Amino acid sequence: MTSDLTQAILDADRRALARAITLVESTRSDHREQAAALLADLSGHGREALRIGLSGTPGVGKSTFIENFGLMLCEQGLRVAVLAVDPSSARTGGSILGDKTRMEHLTRHPNAYIRPSPSQSHLGGVARRTREAVALCEASGFDVVLIETVGVGQSETVVAELSDVFLLLLAPGGGDELQGVKRGIMEAADLIVVNKADGDLKHAAIRTCADYAGALRLLRRRPQDPPGFPKAVTVSALQNDGLAQVWAEIGALSSWRRDQGHWTGRRAAQARHWFAEEVREALLAQLKTADARAQMAALAGDVVSGKTSASLAARAMLSWLEKTGRTDATAE
Amino acid sequence: MTSDLTQAILDADRRALARAITLVESTRSDHREQAAALLADLSGHGREALRIGLSGTPGVGKSTFIENFGLMLCEQGLRVAVLAVDPSSARTGGSILGDKTRMEHLTRHPNAYIRPSPSQSHLGGVARRTREAVALCEASGFDVVLIETVGVGQSETVVAELSDVFLLLLAPGGGDELQGVKRGIMEAADLIVVNKADGDLKHAAIRTCADYAGALRLLRRRPQDPPGFPKAVTVSALQNDGLAQVWAEIGALSSWRRDQGHWTGRRAAQARHWFAEEVREALLAQLKTADARAQMAALAGDVVSGKTSASLAARAMLSWLEKTGRTDATAE
Numbered sequence: 001m002t003s004d005l006t007q008a009i010l011d012a013d014r015r016a017l018a019r020a021i022t023l024v025e026s027t028r029s030d031h032r033e034q035a036a037a038l039l040a041d042l043s044g045h046g047r048e049a050l051r052i053g054l055s056g057t058p059g060v061g062k063s064t065f066i067e068n069f070g071l072m073l074c075e076q077g078l079r080v081a082v083l084a085v086d087p088s089s090a091r092t093g094g095s096i097l098g099d100k101t102r103m104e105h106l107t108r109h110p111n112a113y114i115r116p117s118p119s120q121s122h123l124g125g126v127a128r129r130t131r132e133a134v135a136l137c138e139a140s141g142f143d144v145v146l147i148e149t150v151g152v153g154q155s156e157t158v159v160a161e162l163s164d165v166f167l168l169l170l171a172p173g174g175g176d177e178l179q180g181v182k183r184g185i186m187e188a189a190d191l192i193v194v195n196k197a198d199g200d201l202k203h204a205a206i207r208t209c210a211d212y213a214g215a216l217r218l219l220r221r222r223p224q225d226p227p228g229f230p231k232a233v234t235v236s237a238l239q240n241d242g243l244a245q246v247w248a249e250i251g252a253l254s255s256w257r258r259d260q261g262h263w264t265g266r267r268a269a270q271a272r273h274w275f276a277e278e279v280r281e282a283l284l285a286q287l288k289t290a291d292a293r294a295q296m297a298a299l300a301g302d303v304v305s306g307k308t309s310a311s312l313a314a315r316a317m318l319s320w321l322e323k324t325g326r327t328d329a330t331a332e
Numbered sequence: 333m334t335s336d337l338t339q340a341i342l343d344a345d346r347r348a349l350a351r352a353i354t355l356v357e358s359t360r361s362d363h364r365e366q367a368a369a370l371l372a373d374l375s376g377h378g379r380e381a382l383r384i385g386l387s388g389t390p391g392v393g394k395s396t397f398i399e400n401f402g403l404m405l406c407e408q409g410l411r412v413a414v415l416a417v418d419p420s421s422a423r424t425g426g427s428i429l430g431d432k433t434r435m436e437h438l439t440r441h442p443n444a445y446i447r448p449s450p451s452q453s454h455l456g457g458v459a460r461r462t463r464e465a466v467a468l469c470e471a472s473g474f475d476v477v478l479i480e481t482v483g484v485g486q487s488e489t490v491v492a493e494l495s496d497v498f499l500l501l502l503a504p505g506g507g508d509e510l511q512g513v514k515r516g517i518m519e520a521a522d523l524i525v526v527n528k529a530d531g532d533l534k535h536a537a538i539r540t541c542a543d544y545a546g547a548l549r550l551l552r553r554r555p556q557d558p559p560g561f562p563k564a565v566t567v568s569a570l571q572n573d574g575l576a577q578v579w580a581e582i583g584a585l586s587s588w589r590r591d592q593g594h595w596t597g598r599r600a601a602q603a604r605h606w607f608a609e610e611v612r613e614a615l616l617a618q619l620k621t622a623d624a625r626a627q628m629a630a631l632a633g634d635v636v637s638g639k640t641s642a643s644l645a646a647r648a649m650l651s652w653l654e655k656t657g658r659t660d661a662t663a664e
Contacts, residue, residue, distance in 0.1 A: 036643040044638035131642075271642070272632040278646035279628065283615045283653075287608075296611065300604040306376035310463075310603070311368040314610035321615075325654045 053163030084117035172204035197234035385495030416449035504536035529566035
């Protein structure tokens with residue numbers, strides 16, 4: 001069954017892609033098994049999309065930007081997938097791409113595939129499902145994968161670690177607003193895009209853009225940047241103004257990075273990062289079985305009562321895990 | 333040797349305590365072994381100090397507060413230990429309690445023991461060594477253990493999870509400053525102490541205190557709080573004004589919590605929390621041996637080249653760890 005799905009994904013079958021993403025989103029262990037087999041089947045297919053990360057707080061016009069930027073690319077014949085990393089969706093019950101009225105033209109374009117963020121509480125889980133969804137979109141032959149986040153907590157870092165090029169979308173504002181952007185996210189941005197450069201806000205947008213351009217110059221130059229990058233530009237997503245320039249900047253940046261070997265270097269570093277993350281998660285997952293929880297509770301009781309120290313109890317727990325693993329192995 | 337040290341600590345020998353804290357601070361594996369044995373020896377001695385957590389940014393007068401508050405307690409015949417959680421010390425090269433000119437009277441008092449923060453980069457390590465140092469101070473018969481932090485990153489959470497009563501020290505300031513205090517730390521505070529209520533700042537301190545009292549009323553009531561808590565008070569640490577009231581508030585809070593069973597409940601919850609933390613750290617420590625690093629690097633290479641997926645490589649790593657553990661066990 002998995003190999004049929006593998007072939008359908010490689011054949012750019014959209015329903016197969018949707019089914020596969022549902023599989024990687026599932027926490028059921030048989031689904032996890034199938035997802036792992038599918039991803040292993042698909043690894044090494046050699047297809048690579050341009051992964052564009054996009055972060056911006058609510059109200060900066062992210063949907064309008066994605067709608068019109070995505071449509072522009074689709075009109076050029078490119079296939080565009082849009083994914084969302086939204087760790088807050090579990091809390092709010094909502095989903096940043098769940099609103100069907102958002103991006104209604106892009107949603108209907110045959111070259112576009114939009115996947116709403118599932119409700120999940122655990123950022124580790126969100127990161128993995130997004131990473132795997134990106135891999136599925138690449139295997140399915142998409143040229144561009146846009147990964148959107150509202151930038152809650154660590155989600156910006158997750159998106160930055162998933163993307164080839166990372167955009168930070170901002171709205172025009174006073175100089176004060178500059179301090180509202182976390183330093184880490186400024187440092188991760190390749191391109192700062194000040195939106196709403198139209199009508200009454202046009203001058204404020206130009207001023208904000210200049211402020212951020214100044215701030216970017218104060219950051220240490222990164223080896224993966226051509227001269228002039230990271231850069232700040234203004235756009236009006238609503239009036240479709242400046243979006244072609246954003247695409248040109250992304251192209252210039254990508255070409256330079258490919259030529260200089262930074263492209264593959266970044267991909268390799270990201271693959272290593274996510275592999276290490278998987279190992280850590282898998283190790284800690286050993287503590288989540290019913291038996292392990294019961295053992296933890298019993299040992300915690302001994303720590304609370306002073307019968308043993310936290311250190312010794314932790315060692316006892318590790319021995320228990322090791323022994324259990326061995327028994328499982330023997331039972332096979 | 334450990335049992336001599338155990339006895340010396342129980343006998344309140346200060347040099348033995350200092351040696352034991354050095355042991356728990358060490359990352360050398362033979363020292364870790366000795367520290368674990370020592371802590372196991374000492375667990376169940378039944379001595380309990382009042383653990384007071386204290387957080388405040390630089391400049392709020394933390395040293396002056398600790399000096400005069402600590403002296404007041406020492407003069408009452410109480411034995412007072414002061415520890416610091418300072419995850420930034422590795423970066424700055426400094427140490428928040430390292431400056432010998434700080435708290436010079438308290439340092440010399442026979443009832444006081446002040447331990448500067450060691451230079452360590454890893455907060456997990458800082459948390460563990462502080463937790464173990466607290467346990468040593470309790471075993472050594474201290475009545476009060478003050479745990480100080482400058483509140484960088486997660487350190488406030490660490491201190492809150494280590495203390496029976498958590499104080500947040502603030503300086504007088506405009507209403508704007510209220511927003512500078514993270515919500516999480518407000519929620520963890522039992523008592524907000526607005527310092528510098530003297531001279532020109534007295535009125536500002538009273539106003540700030542009222543602002544925070546108002547903010548505290550907006551927080552959800554916690555089951556572990558008697559009516560009126562969490563509370564905000566003003567003090568002048570410099571003029572020794574209000575410190576007795578702080579002590580009285582801590583006493584009232586502690587008595588209530590003891591009577592209602594929240595005291596032991598909180599201690600038990602903390603013990604469970606730290607035990608779970610130890611288990612997680614111990615699990616992840618398996619990845620830090622030279623052999624494990626080499627294995628990780630080899631598997632990461634396969635992920636980068638597309639030979640396998642991150643998920644499958646992670647499973648291979650877990651099998652490797654299990655096999656290695658089994659070999660070790662067989663060799664014993």
